Amino acid sequence: MPQSSRDFAITLFGATGFTGGLCAHYLAQHLPPDTAWAIAGRSEQKLEAVSAELREAGYGCLPRIMVADAGQLATLTAVAQRSKVVISTVGPYVHYGEPLVRACVQAGTHYCDLTGEPEFVHNLIADYHVEAERQGCAIVNSCGFDSIPHDAGALFTLRALQQAVGGEITGPVEMIGMVTAAARFSGGTWHSALTAFGRPGPNREAAQRARQVLNHAYPRRAGSLPMRPRRDGESRQWLMPLPTIDPMVVRRSARALTDFGPDFRYGHFAAADSLPRLLGGSAGVAALVLGAQIKPLRKRLLAMHEPGQGPSESQRAKSWFKVRFRAQGMGKEVVCEVAGGDPGYSETAKMLAETAMSLALDPGMPHRTGVVTPVMALEDRLIERLQAADMRFTCLSAAAA
DSSP, X not given: OOGGGOSEEEEEETTTSHHHHHHHHHHHHHSOTTOOEEEEESOHHHHHHHHHHHHHTTOSOOOEEEEOOTXXXXXXXXXXXXXXXXXEOOSOHHHHTHHHHHHHHHHTOEEEEOOOOHHHHHHXXXXXXXXXXXXXXXXXXOOBTTBHHHHHHHHHHHHHHHHHHTSOOOSEXXXXXXXXXXXXXXXXXXXXXXXXXXXXXXXXXXXXXXXXXXXXXXXXXXXXXXXXXXXOTTTOOEEEEOOSSHHHHHHHHHHHOGGGOSEEEEEEEEEESOHHHHHHHHHHHHXXXXXXXXXXXXXXXXXXXXXXXXXXXXXHHTOEEEEEEEEEETTEEEEEEEXXXXXXXXXXXXXXXXXXXXXXXXXXOOSOOEEEOHHHHHTHHHHHHHHHTTOEEEEEEEEEO
């Protein structure tokens, strides 16, 4: 079915979950009033409760309801066939995400999600990238704090470097991203992280399969800077490598966009003023990774935070994030920053919803199809939308390197 004749511009799958509920509120508040959209999930009663909550809030664009189950492909097919864009907030994605993606690819429907699970993304690249390109749909992963501030921030910083050099980037570029944040996490994030930590073997196998597809589709190379703990000479902060999905996303975008130049390298770090604080956080993550390898312990850890739980509105109001980028190339250096409020939930819901609205409503979007990153799909339009939604993109300095 042509996308122009779909019943809904956007369908949000997982609206009854914690982050899905925040996304539903954002869409109801910010979609044009005449936009047809829907919320989907297993429980019609819970969906009705979400709809009533949106109605009571006085929003101008209310959704229809579709009952769909991640374990019933026929219901997912109906969602995909009736929608121009499908949003998924149902994780862990490695367990529940693939059938909906399959339905979207078969229907030629754009898709976006919040996953930070490398195994899931690599499996999608290996299994669906070529077919999604053929069907003309964009499968856009990692549209929340994983990984839009880093992906869009790297593009914003590159644009500042282009302006500093006065044109095209024709030489090597080195860029680092330094992340600081204060925030709480939800039960869904906890389950997704522990699931990913507990699957090192499948992660490696998925990465190998994806690499073959990526090397064929995007033969340009984008490398990594040395990833070791160190003191940053300019900011005077301590840096610790962040082994998240974010640097992988940035490098995929750099391979696809020739604007990044012929030799781009990126490093991704957590930053802190105090070395003991940084080491303490790293030790905590290392302990979780180790615990996730032991099945009985992993079950006990998973039981500590149930999916659907998350921080209160007052807790989210106190949360914030900053990602500072420094890029050097062609004799110039630029420093930029992306900043916002609660990274895991309020801002994540905003980023996911803005991605979906751009795919559904903006002329000429997406720029690329297949299994792609947010920047590969939307390029500078993503930055424009986030700036209009009060996420701060700032060029702090530009000078000779």
